[in-house]
Amino acid sequence: EAQVTQNPRYLITVTGKKLTVTCSQNMNHEYMSWYRQDPGLGLRQIYYSMNVEVTDKGDVPEGYKVSRKEKRNFPLILESPSPNQTSLYFCASSVAGAVEQYFGPGTRLTVT
Amino acid sequence: QKEVEQNSGPLSVPEGAIASLNCTYSDRGSQSFFWYRQYSGKSPELIMFIYSNGDKEDGRFTAQLNKASQYVSLLIRDSQPSDSATYLCAVTWGYQKVTFGIGTKLQVIP
Numbered sequence: 001e002a003q004v005t006q007n008p009r010y011l012i013t014v015t016g017k018k019l020t021v022t023c024s025q026n027m028n029h030e031y032m033s034w035y036r037q038d039p040g041l042g043l044r045q046i047y048y049s050m051n052v053e054v055t056d057k058g059d060v061p062e063g064y065k066v067s068r069k070e071k072r073n074f075p076l077i078l079e080s081p082s083p084n085q086t087s088l089y090f091c092a093s094s095v096a097g098a099v100e101q102y103f104g105p106g107t108r109l110t111v112t
Numbered sequence: 113q114k115e116v117e118q119n120s121g122p123l124s125v126p127e128g129a130i131a132s133l134n135c136t137y138s139d140r141g142s143q144s145f146f147w148y149r150q151y152s153g154k155s156p157e158l159i160m161f162i163y164s165n166g167d168k169e170d171g172r173f174t175a176q177l178n179k180a181s182q183y184v185s186l187l188i189r190d191s192q193p194s195d196s197a198t199y200l201c202a203v204t205w206g207y208q209k210v211t212f213g214i215g216t217k218l219q220v221i222p
Contacts, residue, residue, distance in 0.1 A: 031208075040214065042214035045209060045211070048209065050208060059113070059211070090155055090156070097204070098204045099144060099146075099161070101146075101210075103157070105154075106155050
């Protein structure tokens with residue numbers, strides 16, 4: 001089954017404790033992207049990757065890191081999480097470019 | 113900062129009616145336009161995309177694009193209660209970056 005998976009689905013953590021949210025797709029897609037969704041602000045792009053070892057900033061990259069060492073995986077790293085990073089995070093992928101994207105199930109992160 | 117604007121709603125329509133969802137965008141260089149549907153507690157799913165001026169129909173859905181007016185819309189014919197969801201307009205810039213609107217909540221009343 002073609003899908004984008006994210007882990008964990010729910011995470012409660014404390015300020016400053018490094019965490020990684022994993023994202024994996026099995027569709028051999030070149031493009032992958034991370035978003036956060038907040039009430040009243042909608043979906044905002046954090047980082048995207050056009051292919052292996054090619055990543056770039058979206059609209060809200062501060063406080064986040066990404067890497068793309070394999071085509072299927074695109075982890076999101078919060079090295080020192082803060083409460084303002086409490087949000088619902090989505091990973092998405094597409095064949096090439098920011099076109100028709102397939103979204104993962106989401107990760108709800110709470111930073112206390 | 114690229115902007116995509118939508119009315120957050122809710123937009124209420126009776127079952128069987130036509131629902132009209134609208135979206136405007138700020139940059140004339142925008143390339144591709146998408147409509148995603150998001151049910152409460154779920155992830156967005158693509159329902160329509162349009163690249164050229166005019167109309168594009170797929171079943172009960174029609175996407176309309178007017179680049180001169182920087183306007184894209186989604187029409188849902190014969191609306192069903194199962195269409196009740198939030199509809200997100202998305203616009204790509206430079207083929208790599210994408211901006212979403214805040215979404216319009218649609219309620220279809222049986």
